[in-house]
Structure formats: C-alpha cells, structure tokens
Amino acid sequence: MKDSTAAMLVSFSLFVFPSKNPLSYIRKSEEIDEKEPTKKKEIRPSPALLPWKTAQSRLAWDVVLLLGAGFALARACEVSF
DSSP, X not given: OOHHHHHHHHHHHHHHSBSXXXXXXXXXXXXXOSXXXXXXXXXXXXXXXXXXHHHHHHSOHXXXXXXXXXXXXXXXXXXXX
C-alpha cells in the first residue's frame, strides 16, 4: 500500500459517511407526530459529508486532470528508461 491508497480511502469515505449520527433517526422514527397522533414522524436520512453535486461544482477538475496527467507522464518516463 502506498500513500495514494490512504488518500483515496479518505476521499471515498467523504461520499459514504452521513453528516449526522444515523442512530438518532432510529430514536426519532419512534416518536409520534403531534399533528397526527396515529402517524409516526417521517424521518429522512442525512446527506453524505460531501455530496457529489458539491464536488462537481466546486472542485477544480482541470487541475486534478493536469496533475494526474503529469504524474502519469513522469511514471511513464521512469519506467521507459
């Protein structure tokens, strides 16, 4: 394993882990709605720490591709000599 593996794991986990404690939804889902006592409250899961739409709009993709291409070119030069 290299440093890039740890970096990819951390960045991937931002898209997976929820932004709030998921166990709080279990407790809240058991509560009864005050307006309609026969119904339970509708609880939605929290979004991820980093939603994909935010990553798409705010990340400088041109810089990421430029750096990736530079690293790939450098590695190709190392291997070929």
